[in-house]
Amino acid sequence: MGIPEPRRSGSRARRAALAPAALAALLLAGPVRADDATQWIARAAQAARQLNYAGTIVYQRGNRVETSRIVHLNQGGKEYEKLVSLDGPPREVVRSQGEVRFYYPDAKLVRVEPRTFRNAFPSLSPEQQKSLREYYDFKLVTGERVGGIAAEVVAFEPKDGMRYGHRFWSDASSGLLLKARIVNERGEVVEQFSFTDIQVNAKVDRAMVEPSWPALPPDWTVKELSAGDVAPHETGWTVTRVPPGFTKIMEGFRKLRGRQNPVAHLVFSDGLVAISVFVEPMAAGAPMPGGMQPTQGGLNIYTSRQDDSLVTVMGEVPGATVRQIGNSVARR
Amino acid sequence: MNENISRLMDGELEPSEVDGVCAALKRADVVATWTCYHMIGETLRGTPVAAVAVREAFAARLATEPTVLAPRARPPSSSGLVTWGFAAAATVAAVTVVGWTAMSVVGDPPAAVAKAGEASAISAARVRPSTIPADYLLAHQEYAPGAIQGVGPYLRAVGTQVSDAPSDQP
Numbered sequence: 440m441g442i443p444e445p446r447r448s449g450s451r452a453r454r455a456a457l458a459p460a461a462l463a464a465l466l467l468a469g470p471v472r473a474d475d476a477t478q479w480i481a482r483a484a485q486a487a488r489q490l491n492y493a494g495t496i497v498y499q500r501g502n503r504v505e506t507s508r509i510v511h512l513n514q515g516g517k518e519y520e521k522l523v524s525l526d527g528p529p530r531e532v533v534r535s536q537g538e539v540r541f542y543y544p545d546a547k548l549v550r551v552e553p554r555t556f557r558n559a560f561p562s563l564s565p566e567q568q569k570s571l572r573e574y575y576d577f578k579l580v581t582g583e584r585v586g587g588i589a590a591e592v593v594a595f596e597p598k599d600g601m602r603y604g605h606r607f608w609s610d611a612s613s614g615l616l617l618k619a620r621i622v623n624e625r626g627e628v629v630e631q632f633s634f635t636d637i638q639v640n641a642k643v644d645r646a647m648v649e650p651s652w653p654a655l656p657p658d659w660t661v662k663e664l665s666a667g668d669v670a671p672h673e674t675g676w677t678v679t680r681v682p683p684g685f686t687k688i689m690e691g692f693r694k695l696r697g698r699q700n701p702v703a704h705l706v707f708s709d710g711l712v713a714i715s716v717f718v719e720p721m722a723a724g725a726p727m728p729g730g731m732q733p734t735q736g737g738l739n740i741y742t743s744r745q746d747d748s749l750v751t752v753m754g755e756v757p758g759a760t761v762r763q764i765g766n767s768v769a770r771r
Numbered sequence: 772m773n774e775n776i777s778r779l780m781d782g783e784l785e786p787s788e789v790d791g792v793c794a795a796l797k798r799a800d801v802v803a804t805w806t807c808y809h810m811i812g813e814t815l816r817g818t819p820v821a822a823v824a825v826r827e828a829f830a831a832r833l834a835t836e837p838t839v840l841a842p843r844a845r846p847p848s849s850s851g852l853v854t855w856g857f858a859a860a861a862t863v864a865a866v867t868v869v870g871w872t873a874m875s876v877v878g879d880p881p882a883a884v885a886k887a888g889e890a891s892a893i894s895a896a897r898v899r900p901s902t903i904p905a906d907y908l909l910a911h912q913e914y915a916p917g918a919i920q921g922v923g924p925y926l927r928a929v930g931t932q933v934s935d936a937p938s939d940q941p
Contacts, residue, residue: 544848552909553847664905664906664909665906665909666906666909666910666912666913667906667910669910672904687913689914693910694904695904695906695910703908704910706914708914713905713911713914715910715911715914716908717910732903738908738911741901751903753903753907753908753911754911
């Protein structure tokens, strides 16, 4: 499959100049510094938001493989994106600025969600940088290819069993993220996405990122979801055995729809991944929490009971990590 | 101790706590609790009385074989990482899943039961389901870093099952 040569534009050339400079800085620095490594990924993520591109994405979790077509447009700073599944049941995801619509034509359902990137690559606190250094080894690899494009790879290799390994491939010239992989301690791929073909700086217009159902058929159902606002606050809950390297980055209450009581939400991070802890009163007659839940790709979920409260822990970490946290939630 | 037995059955006991429970299982009252919990579990799953048959022999063996119950170190794949393949098979028929909207999922069969070789008899669909509210997943995504963040949640959603009866969270 032929890969069109990326078109050059003024702003693009400036961005393209950034990536090799950043890489050179990393290589010259000898051992990769934690903050540099995360900044490098941040630039890759930024390119994914700023550039126009069209391509085919293969997404893999466990032994499942799905292929989707993605088109991304940044028009005057506003982002539009359309993802269409090519195999399995028809699915379509359309992102328009801050809103995401998931279309399930077989169920005649559309789900609407706000998309909030509250913590998309913040500058790391000194404590988090220390965590990254202490709990991951960094590696930079050049000379690999993804979708026919020369890629640079940054690898985060965990030093203990409490976190997964992460690898990110980015286009050597544009910085665009081309591939990302999460591996477990046995080197098995837990979750991965990869472009098999991609046209960077593709000519994309608004029509290409419009939903296939601009006017919804009357017999479709619309479901709106919201994660609710979170107000930083002491919740009265604590985790007594936080895995090494993780620190609390947020604690507060969320008001979720359909719930009388606010839900306590605590977030822990090691600088690379986040773990959420939710605590809410258990409804009368509710089934006992079932422990480990089936994973959603790299996301592991563990539920348990603490007094009369339901504890749910989720994060892109091994099962043992969410389990340890879930089993050590206690009242402060 | 009762809670520890329950946690051991659910595979939730920390390795450091297992020895203590195994030692306690030499006591008749603790064995009774163990047996009772299994009977409850089996009744809930519709396979009653299996525990009764083994109880006497079980107690007798325990008295002489202190390590019979000491669990071997399990690879994380069996203790923690339930593969999506298993989850999908279990959820297709029994549970309503609408992407992240109401991800009803099926709990782990209790580890002790699995160890006893009875897991194959348990239909996953009959094991108590629990529901992970979609709101939780959405709230977590706000903090989930990683360069995969941009498309990761969509890709996960695209691959999920939809039933004909989408349900709200409980």
